[in-house]
Amino acid sequence: MSARGVYGAARRGISIRNTESALNLLSTDGMTIDEMRQLPLETFLQRLGYHPAMQKRNDLWYNAPYREEKTPSFKVNTDRNIWFDFGAGHGGDIFTLAGELIRSTDFLTQAKYISDTVGGNFVPLPAPRPAKERAAEPAFHEVEQKRLIYGVLKDYLAQRGISPEVAARHCRQISYRVHGKPYFAIGFPNVSGGWELRSKLFKGCVPPKDISLVSHRKTPTDACDVFEGFFDFLSAATLGVAEGNDAVVLNSVGNLAKSFPRLDGYAKINCWLDNDEAGRKTFEALRARYKEKVVDCSGLYVGCKDLNEHLQKKLQEKTTNNKTLKFRL
Numbered sequence: 001m002s003a004r005g006v007y008g009a010a011r012r013g014i015s016i017r018n019t020e021s022a023l024n025l026l027s028t029d030g031m032t033i034d035e036m037r038q039l040p041l042e043t044f045l046q047r048l049g050y051h052p053a054m055q056k057r058n059d060l061w062y063n064a065p066y067r068e069e070k071t072p073s074f075k076v077n078t079d080r081n082i083w084f085d086f087g088a089g090h091g092g093d094i095f096t097l098a099g100e101l102i103r104s105t106d107f108l109t110q111a112k113y114i115s116d117t118v119g120g121n122f123v124p125l126p127a128p129r130p131a132k133e134r135a136a137e138p139a140f141h142e143v144e145q146k147r148l149i150y151g152v153l154k155d156y157l158a159q160r161g162i163s164p165e166v167a168a169r170h171c172r173q174i175s176y177r178v179h180g181k182p183y184f185a186i187g188f189p190n191v192s193g194g195w196e197l198r199s200k201l202f203k204g205c206v207p208p209k210d211i212s213l214v215s216h217r218k219t220p221t222d223a224c225d226v227f228e229g230f231f232d233f234l235s236a237a238t239l240g241v242a243e244g245n246d247a248v249v250l251n252s253v254g255n256l257a258k259s260f261p262r263l264d265g266y267a268k269i270n271c272w273l274d275n276d277e278a279g280r281k282t283f284e285a286l287r288a289r290y291k292e293k294v295v296d297c298s299g300l301y302v303g304c305k306d307l308n309e310h311l312q313k314k315l316q317e318k319t320t321n322n323k324t325l326k327f328r329l
Contacts (some may be wrong), residue, residue, distance in 0.1 A: 003292070010129065011123075014062070017185075022033075022181075027277070031114070031115045031118070034299075035062070035112060036094060036111060036115065037093065037095070039094060039114070039118065040076075040078065041076045041083055041097065042060060042076060042078060043118070044094055044097070044114065044117065045062065045065060045076070047118055048065065048101075049111070050065045052071040052072075052076070052105055058077055058079040059075050059076070059077055059078075060075070060076040060078060061073075061074065061076075062074040062076065064085055064087055064088070064099050064102060067087070067088070067102050067252060067253070067254055067278075068073045068253075068276070068278050069087055069203060070203070071201075071202070071203040073085065073086040073202070073204045075088070076241040081093070083092070083097055083131075086202075086203075086204030086205070087157070087203060087204050087205060088205070088209050088252065089194065089205050089206070089207030089209045090169045090209075094204060095109075095110045095111065095114070097115045098110040098111075098114050101113070117311075118121075118324065120261060125137070135307075140176045140177070140178060140206045140299065141176065141177045141178070142176060142177045143147060143174065143195070143206055144174070144175045144176070145173065145175075145187060146172065146173050146175075147172065148167060148168060148171060148173045148186070150173060150184060152200070153173060153184070153185070153186050153201075154167070156184065156186070156200045159200075159307060160231060160234075160235075160312065161237055161238060161308065161311040161312045161315045162231070162234045163237075163238045166237045166238050167186075167191060167234065169237075169326065170188065170214065170230075170234060170237070171186050171188055171234075172186075172187045172188075172195075173185075173186065173187065174186070174187035174195050174197060174206065176206065179262070181314065183202070184199070185198055185199040185202055185204075186198045186199060187206075188210075188212060188230040188290055189212060189306040190205075190209070190210040190211060190212045190251060191210050191211055191212060191213050192208040192209075192210035193208065194207050194209060194210055196212070196229075196249075196251050197228055198231065202295060205251070209255070210255065210258060211248055211249060211250055211251060211255050211259050211262070212230060212233075212248070212249040212251060212259050213246070213248055213249075213262060214233065214247040214248075214249070215246045216244060216245075216246065220246055220266070221244065221245050221246045221266075221318075222266065222267045222268060223245045223266060223267065223268040223269070223270060224246045224247065224263060224268070224269055224270070225245045225246070225247045225248070225270045225272060225297075226247070226248050226249075226251065226259070226263070226269060226270065226271050226273070227240055227247065227248070227249045227273075227279075228249075228250050228251075228253060228272075228273055228274050228279065228282070228306070229249065229250075229251065229306075230249050230251065232249075232272055232274075232307040232308055233249050233272075233287070233304075233308045235308040235310070236272060236309040238311060239307075239311055239314075241297075241300065242270065244269070246266075248262055253278050253279075253281070255284050256282055256285060256286075259307050260289065263286075263290070266293070267293065268293055269286060269290055269294045270295050270297050271283050271286060271294060271295065271296055271297055272298070272307050273296075273298060274298075274306045275298055275302070275304065276305060276307065279306075282324050283298075310318045
């Protein structure tokens with residue numbers, strides 16, 4: 001079948017299996033769509049320079065390859081050859097992963113990226129999407145919330161320097177099941193009904209992923225404080241450096257555009273962003289949009305990656321000073 005014939009078959013609705021068979025026949029030097037789909041995600045990620053942080057049976061855990069994180073929340077199931085990002089709340093196959101990496105929903109662009117990555121020469125023949133996308137792994141079930149009661153969660157908050165009063169005011173204890181197994185974590189709500197989740201062993205979210213808004217009054221304040229993650233917001237509340245203002249927590253710098261409708265009405269925007277490349281780019285994007293309204297507050301925690309690290313450092317210094325004083329007495 002010629003390339004024109006394959007394209008015609010796709011347009012006439014001939015089965016994808018037959019169409020892909022035609023693609024296979026046409027592709028002698030490069031990779032076919034079917035070969036790409038069968039390519040192990042582990043191999044694909046390895047070619048991109050990403051390696052698993054740990055392995056549990058058929059699951060490989062990575063730091064998400066398209067965003068910054070400290071705790072691996074990106075899982076690849078080698079048996080089913082699919083991925084799921086618990087930090088972002090979605091997943092899929094190799095094509096959807098390629099789309100996330102290059103920020104493209106175009107199937108042929110994704111396919112070309114995969115082929116180029118693994119060293120093939122993609123034959124650019126028109127190809128329809130699979131008739132049935134591989135379903136993302138089921139994530140969270142039986143999600144329930146209650147006040148913080150588990151000592152292990154309170155201890156983790158204390159280790160991060162968060163005061164019990166601040167935690168009780170803004171956080172909830174979330175219980176849920178994944179593949180029938182029960183789990184629990186600290187939860188912080190977002191504006192779409194989802195939850196950002198944290199514990200000593202896990203970082204993720206109950207979808208949908210979105211920004212969080214904290215308002216102290218019925219009417220908006222003149223200024224708004226912007227944070228990357230909710231532990232930075234909790235740190236600011238513990239330190240008392242952002243009292244009284246409304247706050248937007250991005251929950252991922254990838255959510256920045258979602259914050260614009262919320263930020264547009266403020267006269268001043270205080271940025272408490274991370275001292276890294278992602279934080280700087282986010283600040284630059286906000287400055288480009290809001291000009292002189294935007295204030296960089298990261299000078300308070302120079303030498304620390306983020307506000308929470310600054311908080312922990314201050315608490316450690318206080319503890320050391322107290323010990324020194326007691327020793328002298």
